[in-house]
Amino acid sequence: METGLFDVLGVAGPALLLALVVLVSMVHLELGPFTHLETPGKWLLTAALGAGVLAFIFKMSVALYLNPKPDRLLVLPHPDFSRRAAALPGPAAVLQYQPYQWQALPARAPGAATDPALVELGRQLFNETALSADGRLTCASCHDLLAAAGADGQPQAVGIGAQVGPRNSPTVWNSGFQSVLFWDGRAPSLEAQATGPILNPVEMGLSSGAEAERRLQALPAYGPAFRQAFGDPDISFTRVARALAAYERTLVTADSPYDRYVQGDQNALDPAQLRGMRLFQETGCINCHRGPAFSDASLLEKGAPLRIFPAFPNPLARRYGLDQEAGQPPGPRAWRVPSLRNVALTGPYFHNGRVRELKEAIRIMAVSQLDVAVPGVTPRQRFLFGADGQLQSVAQRSLSEADIDDLAAFLDALSSARLKTALSGRSGA
Template sequence: MSSELNDVLAIGLPALVIGVASLTLMIHRELGPFSGLNTAGKWLLTAAFGMGLLAFGLKMAVAVALDLRAGTPLLAQFAIPFSQAGAARSERFANPAPPRAPRYVWAALPEQAPSPADNPTTAAKVALGRRLFFEKKLSADGSLSCSSCHDLFAKGGGDGLSRARGIARQRGPRNTPTVWNAAFQAVLFWDGRAPSLEEQAGGPILNPIEMGLASAAEAERRLAADASYRADFAAVFGDDRPPSFGRLTQAIAAFERTLITPDTPYDRFVRGDETALDAAQLRGMALFETVGCVLCHRGANFSDASLLGSESARRLFPANATPYEDKYRLLLADGQRGVWRVPSLRNVALTGPWLHNGAVDQLEEVVRIMAGAQLGRSGQLNTWLNNDKMLGRIDRSPLGDGEVADLVAFLKALSSDSLVARRERKNR
């Protein structure tokens, strides 16, 4: 016998006997005189009530004992705090409608990018950073600058290649992302390994297959040999120490913080110009929310890796198996799924080919891949229906061509007006 059962019998049985006896006596004294019966009749009435009470008490005792024996805690029901029991009951009987998810809030890009306390943006620092961004001395053979791969105007801040081409025409492993609006990203690079623009800027200069300088000291030596750089660094940083690699990265980062594009049809629309988007773009905007792109590409910089608010900067990609992963070699070399920083989608229409390996050169196809691989829109799907607590089969049919076209139209509304105009002029 369990110890709880012993406890129940030890306390419960005497309590039952005393309870039944005193109730019976009360009935005999209170009810007896009113009944108008003779003595035998009074005792008969009392005994009838007493038996009823005893039977009820025994029944409860047996139920509790059996319950404990079976290990089903009927008693535990009495142990549920009252408030909780009430909630459980109202859930069961009132069956309230599930709370409606709050609607997604669209945001325009701020006019200025935030800068860290130890590297405030000043006009002189930005000008020095711009000069360094275009400086070919920072590559081993003097053939490349940052702008060789990040062509600000002709290629939307990228290079238009599927994978980057460094010094001596070496092919890098990854696609070149745009530097426009990188200032709003909380982590940089496709895998998000750089925590700031300052940390990032030194990387390509010393990377053997990018700009290939032997060392930071070599960059400092080359800049110090140029009197105009010595003067610029002294003016910007307010002392006459020779140019250092740390200050070089600070100046480049300050320049990059000015590479932002709040001048898009989307931003004009969100700021109140109702005519800024056409019908297809509006349909695409609605789909972008309802299909679920905003789960990852959210906030004013269309990325959950943004300084403007980030919850989950990196995501598994591709998250679901689709035929695309073989077609475009989307898996890592070891066949695993990669974890990638969620890229911003601003100016994305200007920066193809797309994805970390630059394998896709149609934006429509990227949208289909995203819908299938990231949102499971690839057919019938077995899934856990959390609200109903059951396994369900839901229709997750791939996006139709019209929906894909509308989503692409919306992505084009994220292109900067001035970048589009300058690109058209440059590429004419």
């Protein structure tokens, strides 16, 4: 039975009267004498405290009126659900769950350059060995666009002198949509990120930006190339960063089965991928991996680009050392929310690259970030306070192996058709 206005007043009225009696007694018999207040001071203190009591009772009365079922657990939906109103594409019986706007990736990244000369200069620099100390490495060494889908397929990046870095190389594809770069999000733009690996002593190992300028100035082709791109032949490290960023913003993969599906091709996704698409939303993956770039660290979203990981301690995170970072005390840290575009092609996974299988990465994310039970991890008992203030036991959500298979199928649907063709051609499949 719903709670009506008169029911609310029937509770609020006596509560207000009782509160005022207690307040007057407390001020005049205890607080007033203790602080040596005269009668006017006592009534002034009564009025000040009474205003707070009135405001509190008013708020509770409104809450009771608006929440007519106090025996129901208080559930706060993600704010995203209240502001996105478009219906899900495709068969309603398959996908309807909560309002969410599934979107295809734009063909151009925000701020993409329109000058082909600048982009071409960036492409040359991306593949330029002179930007490494030993003259053997390039940006493409850790970001092979076709052979490794923009990453390198290694657990951690391997740099100059076969030095192994502490973190996994993320894909450079669709990096133009990211609001922050590097795993820890320390670079606010592609321009800020581009020069980091060149000067990193473990990666490309140049001693300074001036050394990069000197090396490029010694190569005859770059004077004309910088003139075409910038109007004069001046070679500066700042311009190197601008050209590299311009090129990387052209690296967009908007040709996945998922993109075709949300653009109207109802046959682009198979039943397992559709089930996975629903689970991706239903389980809460879209709380962090939303929008066309599937990342809150996207220029197309306004979410928090970093998340604490692992948010819920668990044996899987410990098994793979995901709560560890070289040179740092043990415990969770804030990492950038990676895009899930081409995720099926860019393993191994996570900041340390110790997880090789996509399905295992799904299990880890379920227990670490969503507090969802998976096979092989003992479910834990959960308690929540209900609207009536009583502590209630709540069954932990869970995913079956079939659910994990479906989620993996959906994530595979985020893979670029062009990249999958290139990878299958190289493997001889």
